[in-house]
Amino acid sequence: MPPDHPRTTAAHTPPPASGAIPAQERDASTISTLRRLLPFVRPARTRILLGATSALLASLCALAIPRVLETIVDGPLARGVANHDTRGLLVGALVVLAFGLLETAFIAARRRLILAPSTEVEKSMRMRLFTHLQDLEVGFHDRWSGGQLLSRSMSDLGLLRRWIAFGVVMLVVDAVTLTVGTVLLLTTNVWLGLVYLCGAIPVTVLAFRFSRRFRSVARLSQDQAGDLATTVEESVHGIRVLKAFGRGRDAMAGFTQRATTLRETEIRKARILSTLQGSFTAIPDVTLGVALVLGVWLVAQGELGVGALAAFFATTAVLAAPVIDLGMLLSMTLNARTALERYLEVLDTPVAVTDPEHPVPLTDVRGELELRGVRFRFGDADTDVLDGVDLVVPAGRRTALVGLTGSGKSTLAMLVPRLYDVTGGQVLLDGVDVRDVTRADLRTVVSVAFEDSTLFSATVRENVLLGAPAGAHDGPAGDAALAQALDVAQAGFVHDLPDGVETTIGEEGLSLSGGQRQRLALARAIAARPRVLVLDDPLSALDVETEAAIQARLDTELAGITTLVVAHRPSTVALADQVAVLEDGRITAVGTHSELLATHASYRHLISTLDAEQQDDDARHTEPAGVVRGTGPERHGDDDGTAAAASDTSTSTTSEGAR
Ligand SMILES: Nc1ncnc2c1ncn2[C@@H]1O[C@H](COP(=O)(O)OP(=O)(O)OP(=O)(O)O)[C@@H](O)[C@H]1O
Incomplete structure (x- = not known):
């Protein structure tokens, strides 16, 4: 006797409407979502970690240069005016040069180390998606458009690769650089350091507000790119019908409309990002202006050396790039999160037609087919198409x-x-x-x-x-x-x-x-x-x-x-x-x-x-x-x-x- 099968229904997970973020994705944090990348990244983790270490060392080299500068200004330079200490100056300059070269070498190493593993991760994720798409039942493909699947397997995975190769590494490195840099500023002079640190408050507030607004637009733009791909796919697929019925212009009008909508969303996205980047550029400048006035006053009061002041400003110059880049890195991270969510929406769709746990082998098949009380209903239909076929x-x-x-x-x-x-x-x-x-x-x-x-x-x-x-x-x-x-x-x-x-x-x-x-x-x-x-x-x-x-x-x-x-x-x-x-x-x-x-x-x-x-x-x-x-x-x-x-x-x- 064949085992009883419970009445099964085809897994029905409709694709989300364009721009709509499913509830479970809305509630998840960016970190918890991106953690789901770990299994894919694991095989490449050694090289990625080495790459991140190189990037970190490059940043530390950059941060070391102001320290050397302080020593030069307060030491050989101060003495040199009186004693002609050119040797001391030369040694200082050579140390700065060495740090500069080291920084360049570490940046190059980072690029080399991370390029191959990030493309490997992208490839393995793409293969996993393709295998899953092959495994999913026909009903899934009835519901999902080709363009959405194409954009998820191509552009979304491209976004993730760029984030793994650059975004996440630089985000970590910049965070460490900013922390170390701020500690150095505080040790140089606590008041100047605190003035600089005050800039972190508006930066944090703006970053949070930006994340909320940018995420929904990012989702919309990635979905619209998928819709556009669907339009291209359908027009190419149906080119003969379009030509035969002279509907080429209509197809063009539909395409133009979707392309225009996507463009508008991209512009909205760019505007949100550029507002943030403008703020992230202005805030350090304002704090720097305040710090400059305070620093000069402290030097005038004899509470701060000229070398320390020079080192302070050289350090803030090193920190300016990570602060400005923060907006770009944040947007990359949110794009990567959206891309991963869209990817996982497909990958998490359960396969409705599966192999049994204990399959019966087929041997000496005669080929008699019997349909016994067969019923069938499509996922979203109200009635059965087959209603007890014998x-x-x-x-x-x-x-x-x-x-x-x-x-x-x-x-x-x-x-x-x-x-x-x-x-x-x-x-x-x-x-x-x-x-x-x-x-x-x-x-x-x-x-x-x-x-x-x-x-x-x-x-x-x-x-x-x-x-x-x-x-x-x-x-x-x-x-x-x-x-x-x-x-x-x-x-x-x-x-x-x-x-x-x-x-x-x-x-x-x-x-x-x-x-x-x-x-x-x-x-x-x-x-x-x-x-x-x-x-x-x-x-x-x-x-x-x-x-x-x-x-x-x-x-x-x-x-x-x-x-x-x-x-x-x-x-x-x-x-x-x-x-x-x-x-x-x-x-x-x-x-x-x-x-x-x-x-x-x-x-x-x-x-x-x-x-x-x-x-x-x-x-x-x-x-x-x-x-x-x-x-x-x-x-x-x-x-x-x-x-x-x-x-x-x-x-x-x-x-x-x-x-
Ligand atoms: N993927 C689908 N999702 C929802 N309903 C579907 C789907 N495919 C077919 N149907 C519906 O199921 C019913 C049966 O369709 P089916 O294609 O099996 O009929 P058919 O007898 O083969 O028709 P024809 O002789 O025209 O080929 C139709 O009402 C159709 O609209």
Whole structure:
């Protein structure tokens, strides 16, 4: 008996609205958030610590120079006027020079030490995100836009790298420099030191106010950058539709609006930062002015030496840079915090479709599929799409699934390879709940081809052999698997491509026609040598003759393989061993095509609807042949979109089928 599965629901964590900081992130402190970087930084910590030490030593060298200056002014310089102590002066100058050189050397060492580990941290975080994105169920990708994911994996991680390489190191170093410097100022003269220290009060208040305002704008700008990336992605993806419908200007208007909004947010951000930086520059100047008056008065009173006064001002000059930089470093830190939060929002999303703790091994698979009381509801929907589906797909036979558009056929097909998990009931393969086997095992047994055939930027061979079993990728075994899959899928056209099967096809196969892409996607499913083949209307772009030829080849070459085919054409349905009708989320009839025609009025109605659609399709497919043949970009390149429109509507023609 398969173990009981509690009714599961797909993890539903919607992406936050642009600019909205989720409550748990709002309440967390910057330090506690950034601490979550530690596991990623750990492998690189030695070099980062060495780099930070170098930066610290550079600052200490800079702070030592005023001390030497004080000694020179009060010693050799004071004596030199009377005694010509040029040797003392020379030694002092050489010591200053040595500290200056040391400071330069330590800064260079910091850069060298930290560059490699910070890029390593960025790479490992990016890989972790990519792995997690691969692991997350399809439902997650339904909710999140590509641009948001892209901006999180690229620009957010770039911000974090810069913060690790520079921001955090300089923040720590500047904090230490300011502390040591202030102690030195206080030891030089307590009153002067206190005047300088008074400047810390407005600096702290301003820093807190700045943090609050800057953080929300930083979040908004990073989210808006993601939205902009989504706009670019969608426009590029849908370029043919935009051109075909002459909507290029609208797309441009949408893009301009988002780009303008982002620009305005960036300007707001820059304004907030520049106000802070202006204050951080002015405050030390004011305290310095007050200290100068007080210092001169103290010297005049004989309570302070000239050397000490010179050292005081030289020290404040060294401290000026860390104070001014504080604004920039603070903004970097807040940007890094926002970037990390956005990154973690994805990484913390739990994977809803997981492997079982104790997986059942799949051996000697016959390929019988059974859906038992299957229910399914999309994360944010109010009703179930599938509402108690009971269906047996016999091993080694072809079952066609038919139903009106939107009845849930594709959804049902996706439950078999666990692209989604059922929210009720069970999908059983040879009596084993598919949730009790590992996803890797299941997906070597079940192979899928969708109507929307995605191909990758790779060669035809790589695309087709993507899911082939180990050992069938290269060499004679790979060649044989490739040849068989291309043959069955009637994809011989690839041999006419410039480099045959080694031709690199464009992103998502854009340089191929719809029918050609579908045949390669089908070849990919066949090359995986599955026991169960799920075909979600993958032949929709082909003419009836080509489809029939493929079905016949599937029968002979893949005899014994269980096939569940989502069908939109009576011609496909007629070739199936059994037909199942999906209506109102349930299977309402199962039988052969002729049985159902004879016994079910609703089936007859459904078939006549599909028939009308097929005739429309056929009429379109037999329109002037040859409009879509090229594999190069020239056929997409019409500015008025006519060629693109033609390619959308005639992705498969009779002549294509005849090849
Ligand atoms: N990712 C999704 N999130 C929410 N609802 C969805 C999602 N995908 C599909 N749906 C809804 O689920 C229902 C079934 O969709 P499905 O694509 O499975 O139907 P179908 O029978 O395959 O349709 P068609 O014949 O047009 O391809 C539809 O009402 C659809 O709007």
